[in-house]
Amino acid sequence: MSFTRLWQVFAEYHDVLLSGIRVTVVLSVLAMLLAIVVGLLACLGTLARSRLIRAPAVFYVEFCRNTPILVQLVWVHYAWPEIIGYKFDAFTSSLIALALQSSGYLAEEYRAGIESIDKGQIEAAQSLGMTYPRLMRRIVIPQALIRMLPGILNQYVICFKSTSIVSIIAVPDLMYQAGLIVSATFLPMPVYTAVALTYFVLVFIVSASVRYLSRRLPMGGYFQTQQHAAA
């Protein structure tokens, strides 16, 4: 009986659910793209020699990592207007909050990736006359990015799941649409079960691809062989 009701929810409300999925996907992808860029800048900041650059960068990263996403969301949406004198719409606030959170974690991910690059690579580049910015751009970051790919994608999975919280400021994501359907139908069990299953399928597809990709990292084998040969 409950399964028929579950199926009815999908059949009857698939338009609404689909529009919710669209918002969830767009929001998570945009937030992640923003976080990839901001996270890289923050990471380079934490690696800077000048304390004037390093200290604020470290604070930024630690702040992003050590505050809950719900708090960040509410803070951006309701506190920023008074701080910066401009009120973002709910979607933009959500985008900023999600990007904040992810950029902090990504900065750490980048740092670990950059520090994992063998010192000999940097010395070889220096010996060839490359300046620090050039050797970072051409030698270190490309290698680090390949190693960080699984970490970045894992962060995307976390970001995707975190989007469900933006419904509290009325962004019409999947979770928000579910709430609307429940208030119209008074059927919390089948509706929320349908939503849980939808999230599960979407996230599972992403995380399964991450696992697949991690195993067949484009340069994975090369790195191992390289280190083996050097040992």
Place this chain on the structure above:
Amino acid sequence: MQQPDPVIRLDKVHKRFGPLEVLRGVDLVVPGSSTVAIIGPSGSGKSTLVRCINYLERIQGGTISVGPVTISAQGLEKSGRKLSGRDIARYRTGIGMVSQSFNLFPHLTVMGNIIEAPTGVLGWSRTDAVEKASALLRQVNLADKADAYPATLSGGQQQRVAIVRSLIMDPKIMLFDEPTSALDPELTGEVLRVIRDLAIGGRTAIIVTHELRFAREVSSHVVFMEGGGIVEEGPPEQVLGDPRETRTRAFIAGIFN
């Protein structure tokens, strides 16, 4: 031996890693176009000495002059002017370095490894760089490996690529830091041949090595180091054939037994 102007001169060079004194006031003169071989037990400071010359390591005392550039504890200077990071990078383009761990860039092909610095640092056109690189690859018998990634090559092939990567910059000075130590014995021959025939070729060269026979063959001057200082130096026949110091004798006897 005729005495052209010294290209590299070390004067009372001190280097410390924390409390550990790795170089204890080393004096050394390397005349232009000569090849100096440095031998000695591991931990004697010979690799560190070479790395100080292209400023991969800082020194805490004394001076190293390389042509018009002087390195001291304060950094690098040239005609009274302190060199910036960019100037130091330019200084290094004149000094080729081949280390024991090859350090090819694993995300680039053999060709990509070789042309990265000429195009990016020296501003050559890609066509010129590829042409010169191909010629050099032919000389080290690796013409067919231009599109291969480093990980697919043997150690000996990787080291030959690393040598080509340095040579394309046409450095006046070549530094070799145990270039064959990481190689299987049967692969050292081809690498040593490339070093002798192609890489040294009239340049000023310093080679840190355990290959005493090779040192004798290519060098005009052999330095034996131990405990952060030079114990004995002189022509190869003397230092390797009839060493004056007992410590040198013991080291050479140890290698041949």
